[in-house]
Amino acid sequence: MALLTLTTVLMATLGLGWLLQWLPARGQPKPTYPQRAPFLGGGSPDTHAWNRYHIRYYPMTLLLIAFEMEMMFMYPWAVVFVEKGAMAVMEMGMFLAILSVGIVYAWREGVFRWQ
Amino acid sequence: MAVSWQRRLAAHAPAAVFLAEGARIGPLRETLALSPGIRLVDTPRHASVLLVAGDIPTGWRDDLRRVHDQLPAPFASVWCCCEPFEALHDPIRIDTLEALPQGVAETHRELMLGKRDSAPRLQPDEPPNPWEGLGDDGHGGEGMMGGTPYGRPMAMNMQDDLRDGLTLDTLTFRLGPFHSGLPPGLQAEISLQGDLVQAWTVTRKPFASVVEPIFHAARQAPVPIAELELSRARHHLRRLYRGLLVAGWPRLAERTLSLTGQLSPNSDITALRRSLERGGLWRLALPEPGRGVLDEAQVRELGGPAVRAAGIDEDLRSHDAHYRRLGFAPTCRDAGDTAARWRQWLDEIEQSLWLAGQAARHDLKTAETDAVETPRGPWTDAFPHDMSDLLGQVLPGLEWGEAMLTLASLDVSALDLHPLEEPWQRSTGDREGRA
Numbered sequence: 001m002a003l004l005t006l007t008t009v010l011m012a013t014l015g016l017g018w019l020l021q022w023l024p025a026r027g028q029p030k031p032t033y034p035q036r037a038p039f040l041g042g043g044s045p046d047t048h049a050w051n052r053y054h055i056r057y058y059p060m061t062l063l064l065i066a067f068e069m070e071m072m073f074m075y076p077w078a079v080v081f082v083e084k085g086a087m088a089v090m091e092m093g094m095f096l097a098i099l100s101v102g103i104v105y106a107w108r109e110g111v112f113r114w115q
Numbered sequence: 116m117a118v119s120w121q122r123r124l125a126a127h128a129p130a131a132v133f134l135a136e137g138a139r140i141g142p143l144r145e146t147l148a149l150s151p152g153i154r155l156v157d158t159p160r161h162a163s164v165l166l167v168a169g170d171i172p173t174g175w176r177d178d179l180r181r182v183h184d185q186l187p188a189p190f191a192s193v194w195c196c197c198e199p200f201e202a203l204h205d206p207i208r209i210d211t212l213e214a215l216p217q218g219v220a221e222t223h224r225e226l227m228l229g230k231r232d233s234a235p236r237l238q239p240d241e242p243p244n245p246w247e248g249l250g251d252d253g254h255g256g257e258g259m260m261g262g263t264p265y266g267r268p269m270a271m272n273m274q275d276d277l278r279d280g281l282t283l284d285t286l287t288f289r290l291g292p293f294h295s296g297l298p299p300g301l302q303a304e305i306s307l308q309g310d311l312v313q314a315w316t317v318t319r320k321p322f323a324s325v326v327e328p329i330f331h332a333a334r335q336a337p338v339p340i341a342e343l344e345l346s347r348a349r350h351h352l353r354r355l356y357r358g359l360l361v362a363g364w365p366r367l368a369e370r371t372l373s374l375t376g377q378l379s380p381n382s383d384i385t386a387l388r389r390s391l392e393r394g395g396l397w398r399l400a401l402p403e404p405g406r407g408v409l410d411e412a413q414v415r416e417l418g419g420p421a422v423r424a425a426g427i428d429e430d431l432r433s434h435d436a437h438y439r440r441l442g443f444a445p446t447c448r449d450a451g452d453t454a455a456r457w458r459q460w461l462d463e464i465e466q467s468l469w470l471a472g473q474a475a476r477h478d479l480k481t482a483e484t485d486a487v488e489t490p491r492g493p494w495t496d497a498f499p500h501d502m503s504d505l506l507g508q509v510l511p512g513l514e515w516g517e518a519m520l521t522l523a524s525l526d527v528s529a530l531d532l533h534p535l536e537e538p539w540q541r542s543t544g545d546r547e548g549r550a
Contacts, residue, residue: 032184032236032238034181034184034236034243037181037243038288039182039292041178041291041293041297042175042292042293043178043288043292044181045267047271048264048267049270049286052272052284054283054309055257056309061360085519104313
């Protein structure tokens with residue numbers, strides 16, 4: 001019964017989404033090919049725009065992930081901390097020390113400098 | 116034809132107009148920007164009316180056709196002082212400036228209410244480069260980057276990176292001649308690596324820059340210095356308006372432009388300067404110090420505010436006895452970079468307003484007619500010629516945003532030696548004054 005209800009809700013949601021897309025577009029002509037071309041003020045491209053692009057802030061995002069992983073470890077650690085005692089504190093200390101070395105290294109390499 | 120409530124609402128909204136600027140139209144963009152029933156947009160996709168104004172050279176027609184077909188239906192094209200495409204059966208022509216804003220707004224209203232049919236498409240509705248269907252994935256060749264999907268190759272690694280040696284795929288395209296971020300008429304072939312300009316080659320030079328008729332009159336006979344300086348201030352305010360639009364500050368741009376209509380010898384731009392400084396334009400939007408620097412030979416050739424922004428006090432007004440009587444001395448900056456050129460505009464506007472006030476008090480006219488300092492540069496026997504090839508030396512190595520702001524800071528088009536004819540002449544002063 002629950003599955004049927006969920007399926008009904010899912011179908012209704014998908015149907016509503018499709019309707020919201022379809023209603024404004026009904027009867028509208030599809031954009032022509034010249035209309036779909038990139039606007040370059042009358043100019044034209046030589047190649048497709050799909051190219052390798054260097055996101056220059058990516059080392060910073062990697063560092064953010066490092067912090068995220070730290071938090072992921074700290075939540076379960078906080079649950080068992082009282083039970084494990086000093087052992088848990090040492091383990092967390094080691095983990096943070098290793099992570100800190102990475103952060104200090106990244107800092108030295110200029111990751112926090114906006115380019 | 117039933118008209119939906121959305122269309123009725125759209126009919127009451129200002130007409131979204133994409134302006135394709137031809138040669139010798141003067142400050143039409145600025146005039147339209149101050150018209151209440153019109154909203155100028157930067158791409159045809161946001162427009163319901165394509166306004167083509169001024170002489171469009173024959174070689175530019177294909178580019179214009181491409182822009183024409185990029186407007187979403189329903190749309191119309193309005194032609195002002197130029198020949199419409201023959202394929203348009205019933206083109207809308209408005210050749211008087213007075214009727215233009217009203218005519219454009221009316222065309223938009225009729226379109227939205229279904230009283231006017233959408234303009235026909237001029238290009239065939241077929242892919243510019245047909246699908247070839249070759250290769251494993253139908254991309255026209257072997258391997259991930261092989262082949263030419265839709266007949267157009269993928270961006271490939273073709274040039275070494277200028278910035279840090281991390282070589283990426285080079286994206287090459289032609290921008291213009293109807294792009295609002297470029298000087299009217301300019302078309303450039305640009306290669307980008309990521310957001311870095313790798314190469315900039317001018318393929319079509321911009322249309323010659325038109326100055327107000329009083330600068331032409333000053334070459335014939337003495338003219339009131341107050342009027343001449345107000346015209347100069349108006350010219351720089353319009354340049355600043357276009358630059359602020361490129362920088363993405365539309366409100367400040369509109370405010371700057373609205374000053375051109377109320378300019379008098381008593382005008383003051385302190386509030387505008389304060390807004391630009393407090394708003395963070397200098398800090399946030401403009402390139403860092405040292406970007407977009409021109410060397411001495413380049414600025415001397417360019418002349419005008421660009422040379423003074425590099426610390427060289429070259430100004431023909433220094434040779435005019437009546438200017439000297441007013442205590443004129445060229446205002447200069449030292450850096451010669453993009454930010455210095457933007458600041459130079461403000462300095463020169465302030466100086467022109469001060470000179471206009473002084474000259475109006477003493478009722479002074481110019482003393483020299485052989486040598487006139489136009490807002491574009493010095494006009495003697497020689498005159499400012501096209502310097503757009505300079506862009507190929509200045510812009511490579513800059514990030515895209517910096518490059519566009521540097522381009523906005525440079526007046527590289529030649530000076531048009533002939534004053535505007537009717538009806539464009541009226542757009543240079545009195546229309547903005549009324550707006």
